[in-house]
Amino acid sequence: MTTVQDPRHLARLRGAARELAAPLREVAPAVDRDPGVLPELVRAGRLPWREFSGLPAAYHGAPIRVGGRPTAADSCAEQAVVWEEMARADAGVALGLPGPAMSGFMVAELADATQRERYYGLLASGRPVWTFFGMTEPEHGSDPASMGTALAPDATGRLALTGTKRFIGNGARAEIGVVFARRAPGPLGLTAVLVDAGRPGFTACPLDTVGLRGLELSELRAVGVPVADADVLGRHLRASRRGMWAAVRTFNRFRPLVATLALGVAQAAHEYAEQALRPAPGSRRRYRAHEFADRLVGVRAMVGAAALAADRGAVSGTAASAAKLHATRLAEELTLGAVAALGPGARFDHPLLDKWVRDARAFEFMEGTSNIQRLNLAQGYLQERDRRAVAA
Ligand SMILES: Cc1cc2nc3c(=O)[nH]c(=O)nc-3n(C[C@H](O)[C@H](O)[C@H](O)COP(=O)(O)OP(=O)(O)OC[C@H]3O[C@@H](n4cnc5c(N)ncnc54)[C@H](O)[C@@H]3O)c2cc1C
Structure with a gap:
């Protein structure tokens, strides 16, 4: 079968x-x-x-x-x-x-039947619908512990969302998305809500960026945006299975995909460099084609293993962190190696390569920097070592 x-x-x-x-x-x-x-x-x-x-x-x-x-x-x-x-x-x-992207993972984890129908029903309507995933903030980055966006009752006692999110993919073109907000102190006080972009008090504007420009990173502002109980994701689940827990699972599931995107850019740049360097054997030697070809194969295997682990419900995300770390590094080194081998002016003469250099750099920040992936790896290693020590 x-x-x-x-x-x-x-x-x-x-x-x-x-x-x-x-x-x-x-x-x-x-x-x-x-x-x-x-x-x-x-x-x-x-x-x-x-x-x-x-x-x-x-x-x-x-x-x-x-x-x-x-x-x-x-x-x-x-x-x-x-x-x-x-x-x-x-x-x-x-x-x-258009499509569910990261917010879709949150909906898959947390939405009840009505919320699913609302979200997927809109996305399946036949016309293109963009979505957003609002976690990162201008003042606090993507650290959930210090999140400033709040979900609290307003003067009339109704729930309202107030805060700013920045670097949000497709934010200014989206119709619906997930916003993370603090409802109470502590790790269990983090909540994810479904927000329609047309709500009063909600605005979004695109940011000027250098890499992955098609994603149109945006800033979202919520000033007293009304939120109903029906918008709160995971309302039917216990507190420990809501906001942060689902966010971590979403990151673990999305990270292999960020890794695979970086790998795709690296693969494209490699094929391009091989072709562009063909008439110049001297420059070709500078490019380290064999090393990059081997690393592409190795990183693809790591991405495949991380994706498989995610499908099997892995909670640690260690494999995904390893894949993202290596894929990002490969994309950056390969694209820069290609322009270096092509010599002075390469980024002007080869606009696609110039674009891939910029795109490759964006992956470093998307979904956690390499330092954060290294910390995940260290934690995964220590937890596994402790687990084995207890089992022995
Ligand atoms: C293309 C792109 C798309 C994005 N899409 C979205 C989106 O749709 N939704 C969303 O919410 N966000 C999005 N982001 C934002 C992104 O998730 C964050 O910028 C990213 O996770 C980094 O988090 P941060 O800004 O808090 O930086 P930090 O994690 O604070 O990192 C800042 C610097 O400090 C270093 N650092 C931090 N902690 C440590 C540590 N403990 N030890 C050593 N060094 C450390 C990092 O390596 C880095 O150099 C996107 C970003 C990009 C570039």
Whole structure:
């Protein structure tokens, strides 16, 4: 029987995703110049957003066809393959496509039946719908312990959301998303709420960025945004299974995908460099092609293992941290190695490579910096050592 982890299934899925993703590369320079054009391109049918929506099978209107059969590709192992191919075409455009993205993981973890229907029903409506995941703040970064956004009763006693979120992907084009806020002190006081962008008191504006510009990082502002009990995710769950717990699970599940996006950029730059350096054997020797080719294979295996661990419900996220750490480093070293080998002026002469250098750098900050991944790895190692010591 074929499973979602079957290497033959994943190889066929890779082929199908590569073919479908080709238009992303065609529009990449235009979107990099002006990310505001991306929604127009989507609405004009220039990009295959429905196939890549990442919606669960029950809501997926246009699944990718693999070997003639529709595949929702909603496991982490499948998404790692699909997202690598999308990023190989263009990571900025891929991340800028409509769909559930990170907020979808929170909904999958925490939403009750009504919230699911509201969120997925909107996303499955047939028109493109963008979403956001609002955690990071201008004053407190992505550290949940010091989060300033508050969910508290207003003067009339109704729940209201107040605070600012920054560096939020697709924020200014989104219709709905998840915002994290503090409802009470301590780790259990963190809550995630579903917010419609049209609510009174809610505004979003795009930020000017350098890398992954298609994602249109934005700032979200909430000033007394009314929140109903029906918006509070995990309201039917006990406090220890709500905000922070689900956020950590979301990060663990999303991190292999960030790693695979960095890998896709590295793969694209490698193929480009090999081609561009062909007529110049001297420069080609400077590029360390064999080393990069080996590392691409190694990092792909790490990403695959991390995705598999996430599908099996791994709670530690150690494999995902290792994959993200290595994928980010590879993307940065490879893209910079390619421009160095191509010599002075390479970033002007090869705008795609210039773009990939900028995009590769953005992965360092997305989903936790390398230092944070190293801390996760150290914690994972120590916990495993303690577990073995107790078992022995
Ligand atoms: C492309 C992109 C997309 C993003 N999308 C979203 C989004 O959709 N939603 C969202 O909420 N956020 C998003 N972010 C924000 C991102 O998640 C955070 O910027 C990232 O997690 C880093 O967190 P921080 O800003 O708090 O920095 P910090 O974690 O505070 O890091 C700042 C610096 O301090 C170092 N550092 C921090 N702690 C330690 C430590 N203990 N030991 C050693 N060094 C340390 C870090 O390595 C880094 O150099 C996005 C960012 C990018 C670049």
